[in-house]
Amino acid sequence: MSDLIAVAERQLLSPGGLATRDLDGVFARLMGPSIDAADLYFQHSRSESWVLEDGIVKDGSHSIEQGVGVRALSGEKAGFAYSDEIVLPALVEAATSARAIARAGSNGVGKPLAIASARALYAPVDPIDSLSNEAKIAVLREVDAACRAADPRVKQVIVSLAAAVDTVLIAHSDGTLAADVRPLVRMNVQVIAEANGRRESGSSGGGGRYTFPELLENGRAHAFAREAVRTALVNLDAVPAPAGNMPVVLGPGWPGVLLHEAIGHGFEGDFNRKETSAFAGMLGEKVAADGVTVVDDGTLAARRGSLSIDDEGTPTNCTVLVENGVMKGYMQDKLNARLMGQRSTGNGRRESFAHLPMPRMTNTYMLPGERDPGEIIASVKRGLYAVNFGGGQVDITNGKFTFSASEAYLIEDGKVTRPVKGATLIGSGADVLKRVSMIGNDLKLDEGVGVCGKDGQSVPVGVGQPTLKIDGMTVGGTAA
Amino acid sequence: MNAIVTDKDTSSADLDRLAAIAEDVVRLARAKGASEADAAASVDLGLAVGVRLGEVETVERTRDRGVSVTVYFGKRKGSASTADLDPKSIEQTVEHACAIARHTEEDPANGLADPALLATTIPELDLWHPWDITPEEAIRLGIEIEEAGRSHDPRIDNSDGASVQVGASLTAYANTLGFVGTERGTSHTLSVALIAEDAAGMQRDYWYDSVRRASDFASAASIGRKAAERTVARLGARRLSTRDCPVLFVPEVARSLVGHFLSAASGGALYRRASFLVDHVGKALFPRWMQIVERPHIPRGHGSTAFDSEGVATRDSDLVRDGVLARYILGSYSARKLGLQSTGNAGGVQNIVVQPGSDDLPALLRRMGTGLLVTELMGQGVSLVTGDYSRGATGFWVENGEIAYPVEEITIAGNLRDMYANVVAVGRDVDPRSHILTGSILLERMTVAGE
Numbered sequence: 001m002s003d004l005i006a007v008a009e010r011q012l013l014s015p016g017g018l019a020t021r022d023l024d025g026v027f028a029r030l031m032g033p034s035i036d037a038a039d040l041y042f043q044h045s046r047s048e049s050w051v052l053e054d055g056i057v058k059d060g061s062h063s064i065e066q067g068v069g070v071r072a073l074s075g076e077k078a079g080f081a082y083s084d085e086i087v088l089p090a091l092v093e094a095a096t097s098a099r100a101i102a103r104a105g106s107n108g109v110g111k112p113l114a115i116a117s118a119r120a121l122y123a124p125v126d127p128i129d130s131l132s133n134e135a136k137i138a139v140l141r142e143v144d145a146a147c148r149a150a151d152p153r154v155k156q157v158i159v160s161l162a163a164a165v166d167t168v169l170i171a172h173s174d175g176t177l178a179a180d181v182r183p184l185v186r187m188n189v190q191v192i193a194e195a196n197g198r199r200e201s202g203s204s205g206g207g208g209r210y211t212f213p214e215l216l217e218n219g220r221a222h223a224f225a226r227e228a229v230r231t232a233l234v235n236l237d238a239v240p241a242p243a244g245n246m247p248v249v250l251g252p253g254w255p256g257v258l259l260h261e262a263i264g265h266g267f268e269g270d271f272n273r274k275e276t277s278a279f280a281g282m283l284g285e286k287v288a289a290d291g292v293t294v295v296d297d298g299t300l301a302a303r304r305g306s307l308s309i310d311d312e313g314t315p316t317n318c319t320v321l322v323e324n325g326v327m328k329g330y331m332q333d334k335l336n337a338r339l340m341g342q343r344s345t346g347n348g349r350r351e352s353f354a355h356l357p358m359p360r361m362t363n364t365y366m367l368p369g370e371r372d373p374g375e376i377i378a379s380v381k382r383g384l385y386a387v388n389f390g391g392g393q394v395d396i397t398n399g400k401f402t403f404s405a406s407e408a409y410l411i412e413d414g415k416v417t418r419p420v421k422g423a424t425l426i427g428s429g430a431d432v433l434k435r436v437s438m439i440g441n442d443l444k445l446d447e448g449v450g451v452c453g454k455d456g457q458s459v460p461v462g463v464g465q466p467t468l469k470i471d472g473m474t475v476g477g478t479a480a
Numbered sequence: 481m482n483a484i485v486t487d488k489d490t491s492s493a494d495l496d497r498l499a500a501i502a503e504d505v506v507r508l509a510r511a512k513g514a515s516e517a518d519a520a521a522s523v524d525l526g527l528a529v530g531v532r533l534g535e536v537e538t539v540e541r542t543r544d545r546g547v548s549v550t551v552y553f554g555k556r557k558g559s560a561s562t563a564d565l566d567p568k569s570i571e572q573t574v575e576h577a578c579a580i581a582r583h584t585e586e587d588p589a590n591g592l593a594d595p596a597l598l599a600t601t602i603p604e605l606d607l608w609h610p611w612d613i614t615p616e617e618a619i620r621l622g623i624e625i626e627e628a629g630r631s632h633d634p635r636i637d638n639s640d641g642a643s644v645q646v647g648a649s650l651t652a653y654a655n656t657l658g659f660v661g662t663e664r665g666t667s668h669t670l671s672v673a674l675i676a677e678d679a680a681g682m683q684r685d686y687w688y689d690s691v692r693r694a695s696d697f698a699s700a701a702s703i704g705r706k707a708a709e710r711t712v713a714r715l716g717a718r719r720l721s722t723r724d725c726p727v728l729f730v731p732e733v734a735r736s737l738v739g740h741f742l743s744a745a746s747g748g749a750l751y752r753r754a755s756f757l758v759d760h761v762g763k764a765l766f767p768r769w770m771q772i773v774e775r776p777h778i779p780r781g782h783g784s785t786a787f788d789s790e791g792v793a794t795r796d797s798d799l800v801r802d803g804v805l806a807r808y809i810l811g812s813y814s815a816r817k818l819g820l821q822s823t824g825n826a827g828g829v830q831n832i833v834v835q836p837g838s839d840d841l842p843a844l845l846r847r848m849g850t851g852l853l854v855t856e857l858m859g860q861g862v863s864l865v866t867g868d869y870s871r872g873a874t875g876f877w878v879e880n881g882e883i884a885y886p887v888e889e890i891t892i893a894g895n896l897r898d899m900y901a902n903v904v905a906v907g908r909d910v911d912p913r914s915h916i917l918t919g920s921i922l923l924e925r926m927t928v929a930g931e
Contacts, residue, residue: 156752192865399681424870
């Protein structure tokens with residue numbers, strides 16, 4: 001960790017003539033009457049992306065952002081200001097602005113900063129430079145060619161490669177001094193296939209906190225190409241989805257977006273402190289069927305949703321949300337943990353220095369059961385088998401959530417039959433997980449494409465689950 | 481650059497400074513060998529105050545700056561951006577863009593806008609109305625809004641808080657054709673979300689107002705009251721059995737139906753053949769009485785602008801005339817890809833006006849008779865490639881023109897092509913809070929899935 005601090009100090013503080021020892025002085029200005037806590041979040045982000053379309057690499061872009069966010073907390077109140085200049089006068093101005101929230105009361109004092117330790121879940125590398133530009137372009141062309149060669153019905157291919165590295169330095173009045181260098185890469189493939197006047201799209205992709213060579217290992221780029229083409233072709237044959245309540249079998253991996261929406265958000269500390277979540281006050285109660293165990297795990301090595309430390313400097317955890325059907329815990333940041341008399345679970349995240357942190361998910365998944373996936377499908381007389389999804393959404397307060405299938409099939413007499421068009425599934429978080437009747441032995445995590453939005457802030461996340469059977473869910477198709 | 485919170489409005493000088501930066505960037509790009517280039521520089525300033533249960537919760541000061549540059553080496557293109565306006569960072573940014581353009585391939589559609597289309601006169605659009613409100617005043621206003629809602633009905637027993645947001649943005653655009661343009665605009669929002677509870681559980685709903693000029697706001701009391709009415713109206717919501725029925729979208733959700741049309745008619749989706757409106761110009765899409773017009777110069781309009789993000793002059797123009805798709809929505813790149821001319825829509829549409837009908841909401845309910853009134857939509861189940869539509873919905877079941885009871889946890893599904901062709905009526909209850917100006921929209925029939 002001290003190496004990371006040195007790296008972050010060099011990147012973030014030195015150019016403006018600052019050092020970590022100057023931060024105690026900033027805290028001296030930030031803390032004071034009625035300020036319970038305060039933090040500084042320094043960030044430098046560099047990102048690059050390349051796009052191939054119409055068979056040519058037509059666009060690339062590069063972006064740099066940096067700045068410092070200053071937050072002062074007083075009870076439930078947060079004063080916040082940020083600056084894109086990391087120099088002492090700007091820091092002092094932001095600190096003055098942030099602490100204006102508090103006027104009177106007890107006297108908060110900052111603890112001296114001490115370097116916090118955490119295990120590293122990824123290498124502190126800049127993935128942008130992990131592959132030459134020539135090689136990135138060669139990869140894009142290769143994927144394009146693979147998609148087009150796969151089937152003559154493929155008419156359009158869009159491939160993108162993106163990489164980013166975030167260097168952060170976090171200082172908190174509780175004495176935390178922590179730093180992190182966070183690489184993130186991603187490849188996306190989208191194809192449009194046409195046949196008989198009908199057009200459909202299919203997409204695929206993945207990534208994580210590593211370098212391009214690691215992303216491209218084991219022919220993964222070609223696998224993305226095959227998957228995007230396969231999905232588009234399947235959809236060309238899709239018939240209208242059924243409408244109504246029926247048994248739904250969800251495939252493993254990305255369909256775990258179910259958990260993210262159905263219970264994940266409802267288990268975030270802020271909504272429970274404010275008692276605006278449908279799950280407020282239900283700790284220890286049964287919220288899911290027997291056998292359902294769901295965790296939020298930020299500690300998985302190199303995954304897209306993982307972090308060595310959260311954006312408040314707390315090492316991430318594997319937090320049990322539901323254990324054998326019983327609600328076990330919340331996801332907390334420091335503010336909500338303090339107000340609820342709990343400890344931060346390392347879920348304090350923010351989109352950037354220009355945003356306030358709040359409790360957010362990392363990688364949210366359900367542990368496997370014992371059923372064979374084939375046996376689960378065979379148990380359904382008539383229902384939907386949904387294997388891939390677009391996004392989802394939840395109303396925290398009444399617990400209603402949706403998620404939209406992008407690849408699904410009918411199950412008829414225990415067999416997967418025809419592909420059906422995309423349809424939105426809707427349910428109630430407190431209800432749907434009680435209807436889980438079979439849990440597969442095939443836990444899979446997603447490929448690394450998730451983005452979660454909350455209060456206008458986006459952060460990368462992961463999801464996962466084994467094959468699941470839900471006894472009844474509303475499927476929003478158009479067929480009788 | 482603190483136009484919002486100081487007495488002195490420095491925005492004119494700030495705009496000049498941004499224009500100088502954009503011009504410098506373009507010059508620098510030329511010096512580094514680019515045959516063409518354009519650049520945009522911007523500053524966004526804001527204050528956001530959140531209150532909850534009568535107490536301040538957050539006070540945020542925001543200032544976001546940025547410079548973006550696109551360079552062309554012949555028909556090869558590269559882009560870069562930075563949030564650091566320091567000359568050294570800007571030079572590095574230009575170099576990054578040039579480095580990328582060395583690796584991208586020639587695309588005949590690349591390049592700046594047609595010089596003949598660039599804006600030459602800049603109409604006054606009345607977009608600049610800084611709101612000199614202090615954080616203390618904003619806190620008081622937020623509390624007033626929230627209190628108006630909380631005191632409106634005893635079933636309101638919790639709150640997600642009220643917010644007061646003040647915003648101002650300054651932008652400058654320059655290109656190597658000699659175009660330099662600046663624009664400034666303010667945008668302010670008041671909102672509140674409340675929670676009501678009964679034996680069946682909790683419901684949340686919200687209301688907001690959004691304006692260019694603070695004196696145009698609805699009263700704090702009316703915003704709070706409306707949020708409260710909407711929230712308690714959801715208590716006791718039921719599900720519906722699966723059925724086909726007419727569906728009426730209130731203006732704030734009708735907007736999304738228009739939005740899907742705009743996305744599908746946009747050049748980017750069309751040249752990729754990722755739209756159900758490929759080859760649809762000149763074809764009937766809506767009923768013959770339906771008119772949709774783009775009007776970029778509405779004073780204080782949310783989407784008003786004199787020129788698009790390439791400097792092309794914006795002008796009033798039909799999108800749908802007598803139900804027929806009159807044109808696509810194009811910037812220079814997508815226009816060239818399609819062999820057409822830019823419609824002044826680089827960066828998106830400006831104000832879109834769906835011609836209102838004569839019915840207000842009660843009249844539309846009577847016209848629908850029995851069916852679903854949708855007040856909220858959830859999820860992303862819309863495919864622009866096929867037009868297939870399936871989204872979660874919340875609203876009210878309507879019988880004989882009267883609201884019968886609230887409904888939730890249902891989906892509505894159809895295909896946008898059929899939905900557009902079967903618009904029965906557009907209301908006169910136009911929602912002014914967006915750049916898409918539409919009243920309620922009544923559709924003949926959709927599939928509702930529920931229990």
